[in-house]
Amino acid sequence: MRALFLAPVLILFGGFFVYPFLFTLYASLTRWSGIGAMRFIGLGNYVRLFKDATFLLAMKNNIIWALSHGFIQVPLAALVAMILLRKPKGWRFLRTAYFLPNVISTVALTMVWSSLYNVQFGLINEFITKVMGRAPVNFLGNPDYALGAVIFQAVIYIGYFMIIILAAGMNIPKELYEAAEIDGASTLQQERFVTLPMLRGTFVTAITLAMAYGVRHFESTYLMTGGGPAYATTTMGIDLFLKMDALRYAEASAVGVILILSGTGLIVLLRRVFGKSDPMSEMAQ
């Protein structure tokens, strides 16, 4: 009976997680165009990838994404969360509103942002030309601006990290703030000496998650620039998809393996470096 109840999940998990993982791992060691048999060749695809300028560019962009996620998005989210923790008027509404972009499809949002960035009729260029009196900027079409433009667009997703930090912040015992206030700590000092240290563990979690999302970044950039212009905004995910499109399935699989290793490896590594030390759990003991 137990087996019968577990079977459907095991079949789906096996078919769409375990099998694909092993398949990708093996396919990455072969020569294979998607049609016909795979021929085992060893690590050749990996050697080729690390000489492949496009892939190296994708990796570099993923590192930029990971850093910007971890050290721009999370700090902004933390700032908002710390303000909302003081429960200003309408904080519940604000919490819901900040998260809203996360439930709207990337297709819809990137179509809007592409319109806003558009060089002929985009609102941002309307501002630049009419108000500032400067020449219009082709944000998504100019290799110098494109990466910055897609990274800036991702700021709309800070709501996710804000919610994580906010939830942890609400668990900080009120007594700590009361004690600090009795000791004469100002609001800023309370944030500095109570909130920040109490949330250290949560920040590590949020930064780790955010960086892992940076490594797997695909959708919004693919939809806004397709990885261009001249691969300026490409990422490993986009590189994988384009290689697949060009029937280079084995190399695409090697990119997949690197994507999995760097995505999950980053999480494990950061946990090891920063430790899981969380004042909340230490206090509970």
Added chain:
Amino acid sequence: MAKKNRFASFVAHGLKWLVLGSLLFVALFPIVWLFVNSFRSNLELQITSFALPERWLVENYQKALQMASLPRLFLNSATASGFAVLLNVLVSSLAGFVLSREVFKGRDLLYTVITAGVLIPIIAFMVPYFSLISRLGLYDTLLALVLVYAAVNIPVSMFLITSFMRSIPKELEEAAIIDGCGFAQRYTKIIFPLSQSGLVTAGTFCFIYSWNDFIMAMLLTTGLKSRTIQLGIRFFTSQFITDYTAMFAAIILTMIPSVVAYMFLHNRIISGLTAGAVKG
């Protein structure tokens, strides 16, 4: 001294609302802009892309519905996400029941392995998914999307549902066993009905993912018979080339299901998210 303090608190307040306001602006303004422009004429849009409509044109929405086989795309998306949610919640609740209420060797390991699936970047699986779905003869079918959407959400659903089921008191089940309830009845009569709240949370996550998905639909379908709304609006640009504001109206329509789900269930979504991440 008092004057100085008042000034400082004024500045602090100003800074606080400046931070909140500017980030809220970046997050929400594009949606407001889209909404307002979906009621304007193309001529107005050409003059300036930032103004209220002279007259609110509901016709844009009628045009959108007629031009792009939008009803068909809606139906396809609703079918794929609806069945994906049903399948995902059903299988996760069955397995969640065993993993939360039964004791056996390897149980915790199994739970850890399944929930660790969230760490996998799904885009890394584009090659095997394409190859598997093709070999199953499911390429370009809605069934392919149902299977993939249901499967991809298993780690999240298993986490949410299993932890919810763990919180149901043992006594309820023990009473049922004394009354003669067997294994299957403990699931159908006790655990399944009592975990509805957890099932709805898991289902909501699965629905929002499925409704909004672009990558899997692009990878696994090609024709109109299985084209989802997200793929459809992506290719609107060619159909609508002269009629931007009708396209904006169409995009607004596609947002409605997931935004409505969020409006009604945002508390569950927020608590579901925090349960996962804070523990993580």
